[in-house]
Amino acid sequence: MVLPISLMIFYGLEPQDALALPKTAISSAGIDTRRQKTGEPLYHPLFEPVSDALAKAPKHDAITLCANSWGKPWTYNGFSTNWDKLKRVLEAEQKIQPGLTLKGLRHTVGTILAEMGKDNGTIALVLGHATEAMAKHYSRRANRSRQASAAIVDLEAEVNRRKTKVVKPAEQI
Known part of the structure; x- marks a missing residue:
């Protein structure tokens, strides 16, 4: 078993x-x-x-x-x-936990992969889904807060990188 x-x-x-x-x-x-x-x-x-x-x-x-x-x-x-x-x-x-089903084990794998930051294409590949929509369904309960936080940190760094730098005119130097 x-x-x-x-x-x-x-x-x-x-x-x-x-x-x-x-x-x-x-x-x-x-x-x-x-x-x-x-x-x-x-x-x-x-x-x-x-x-x-x-x-x-x-x-x-x-x-x-x-x-x-x-x-x-x-x-x-x-x-x-x-x-x-x-x-x-x-x-x-x-x-x-009470209520675990055999099919639920499959959903758990999809959820863990999503929480690891894997995209729906990768989840579909691992689970053998024909469409990314099914992968999205199997990972819908994933806690994506870690991914969202990391994305915001990356966004902040990119916004700061793109800020216009103020250059003093030559006569003020």
Whole structure:
């Protein structure tokens, strides 16, 4: 269960995409696949939390990367049922906020990218959206105050740079 959740948390994969991800989409360089819904290409380099989850995942014969305890590909309903059980435990331990959904993990990735200052094109690329409008939707709750403050600091510096310098006439020197 850790591996598919890792794919959703760290890459913002749609639950259906994470569960259907074929083993062939993974190499030492990363994940190379396409979104089922849009057909948009997805490439994500592997980084530690995901590579650790891959290394610890039980071996199985399913063609998908993620498999249930019987070694069969997860169905969305089966995974969702198990997620709900795990979610209740994590909420009780106050490790996650109540109401977190699998789809919400995808929105979280979009929000974090926007708060990092990434543009909608980059967010669309990471999430595999066909349009920047969808990236904007997924990042709409981002707190952009840090970006706005930085922009104002830059604006102030530019305004000061553009100020007309007063030059004294030669006879007054």
